[in-house]
Amino acid sequence: MSAAWKNLLLRHETILGVLLVITLIVLAFQSDRFFTADNLLNQGRLMAEVGLVALAMTFVIVTGGIDLSVGSILGLVAILLGVFWQKLGLPLPLAMMLGIVVGGVAGLVNGLIITRFGVPPLIATLATLALYRGLAEGISQARSVRGYPDWFFMLGQGEFLGVPVQLWIFGLCAVIAAVILGLSTFGRATYAIGSNAVAARFSGLSVDRSLLLIYTASGLIAGLAAVIFVSRVSTTRSDMGTGLELDVITAVVLGGTSIFGGRGTIIGTLLGLGLMQALKNGLALAGVKGDGTIVVIGAVLIGTILISNIFRKDADG
Amino acid sequence: MTPLVELTGISKSFVGVKVLDHVDFDVRPGEVHALLGENGAGKSTLIKIIAGVHAADEGEIRIGGEAMKFANPGQAVKAGIAIVYQELLLFPELSVAENIFLNHAPRTGWGGLDWAEMRRKARALLDDLESHHLDVDTKVGSLSVANRQRIEIAKALSQNARVVIMDEPTASLAEGDVQQLMTIIRRLRERGVGIVYVSHKLPEIFALADRVTVLRDGHYVGTKDIKEVTERSLVAMMVGRSIDQLFPKEDAPIGKVLLELRGVSHGKQVRDVSLTLRAGEILGIAGLVGSGRTETALTIFGITPATAGTILIDGKPVQISSPQQARDLGIAYVPEDRGLQGLVRPQTIAENISLTVLKKLARGFIVDRGKEDSLARDFIKRLGIRARGPGQAARQLSGGNQQKVVLAKWLAAEPRILIMDEPTRGIDVGAKSEIHALMSKLAQNGLAILMISSELPEVLGMSDRVLVMNGGRIVAEIARKDATPETVGAAMTLVQEREAAA
8 A cells, every 4th residue: 555545545534534433333323313315404504603703713722822712702792783784773784793803803812912021822711711701690680581583594494495695604714714725825834823832933934914814714614603602592682602612622622623723624524513413313213311411422523532642643754 | 990880882772873873971979970962972872871771782781890780760860860951850840849859759657748857958959959949839831941950960869860961051041150050060070970971062061070981973072181171172072074075066156146135133133134145045044053153044034034234035025924825935944943844754756855846746636746746756866765655654754864854845846045944964874965965056056055054063064154153143244264163162162242132
């Protein structure tokens, strides 16, 4: 077997792909409701918000950072969407745009704290996780917003050519993210920063500007996910997106992105997402209780990373 | 008299590079034995072997006449060997007494710490070192470097050290503190302690040492009584080889001034530096570690922008506040720390080389992998990089080839001014002369090269002109024909008048 083939086979993504296929087959045998077009598309619908945020999170983690505040940004934007539309009486499309912009600003603030003041991303976004959630709760006063017009539900509940609308959006964003990270100069800089930020700076790359852009994008896309979330569940509450960051980070790390930075792909993240969602849904259909599912996901996460590390050591040999 | 420590035929290799080759060394009771050599000569490795940090591959260590093998530094401490590192290893949040007795604090009958005894003993040790002013309850973090050093020495004595190794103890001390440290060292000597003193500074060595051992490139050059040597003969022992053969500097036509600094400063590290650099010229900057050489380079390159003064390129004043601006002005910097500042080690050779020219290599915003690959192939051929191909990870290459990749990365940006900081540090002799030959060729092609080096032979062999830095200032400019180890060495080690503010 040639070295190139061996490398391809031992890639984390390949291992993950195989694991995903096995999981799908096993789950299909466990429940006859699992492997149906309806169920799979519906799972895609449920996955889209976590998936969107995971795309930007892949960039963040490839730089060696982390963004814990995405769930809170989602909650904040969801609340503001309701406030802009109902309280301030803005047209709904404008309220949606403004909401997403607020998400971007929240992300930019993260980026500024991290680059200007040198606060480690873990701490900076842990702080804004609390801050943005607090803002969301303060603004909402525990009241939810309902009564959105019907056209708005198209985004979260509608279909286009038989496929949920948000899956089209997610697919488009995934392609763009994959091209940027995998092929563009910006993606190259992202990897270099994650592997060695000092050398990247000494090579004339604008490290701070790249980080600002990435954290801003993370906020923007969390804002977009918020709008889709609200449209999907037809209501706005301040606790939306609580714990979302953990699902997102799990998917990204399961997808083979190194938490130390410098390594990771969008394909990996997509596979990680797929595996996570398949396990959640498939196990539920097979009658496994919720806490059992979490245990399985945790075990799969540790297992894949161990296997991948063993193979990598061999390959480096 | 039996030596306290005696090493014979010590050899040590790191990843295939021999850093010590059959070195002999001994310390007798009540003497100061100076260990001398250029950077990379193997001094640090030797003292780490004595202290049990590294194990020797070959050779024998005898302590008080008995053969010993240390598996870890703890065993060396038990055998009475203490080391005072250049970067002092104290705990800033603990008190003076706690630092001295960390690991071997006096205990009470029931196993708790005996604080009163600990403080009393610490007091006695410090008084012994004439440090009556030091309070044993102060946190170490608030103390000056000189005081911390005393605490390290007190700590060594508290462990009944019979041999104290000091690695560049005066590197960051002010002149007054140096004198006091010497007094302390002389006291230790009177008490029969053997002292290994590592330093670059020849005047200190003549003031303190009883014997001197010189290492060069990991080889043992000799041990002499201090009375047998002069400053001149010591430098000759350190430098040793015939310079002209090793450094193939070829004449290059010197062109117009490309870079000029007028009174450039950055904080306290770079003070009022003025220099000119011409096309085709190799300008060497010599000086000790911490003399401001690298800091000057970083200021030119925009990492630490100048706080005062003017930088001119082609006679026009420019603002350089980031490496991007420096690159766009045609300045390249091959940094001192290859692993940290130079390479993205997990990435491939091609990805490393293209880092400086990503925008130029892109079609739209997509990196053109074909162009990237051929650029890398081109440089692999041009610089003779020994690698499997452009797709090999940079970390798998040897030091010399890694350095060539960093150089290639910057040559790809087609600079007019090339700053090389320690261009051949830690690479083997063959790759060294290849890089020197490359530098000559680049200069002939009209590149202006600013070379910073701690290796005197390299500075003398490669430079058209030599600037010597000391205390953040340029203290001497020496033409190629006048540059000798003595003239440059003297300017490097000259003790500067300390400014009142410092």
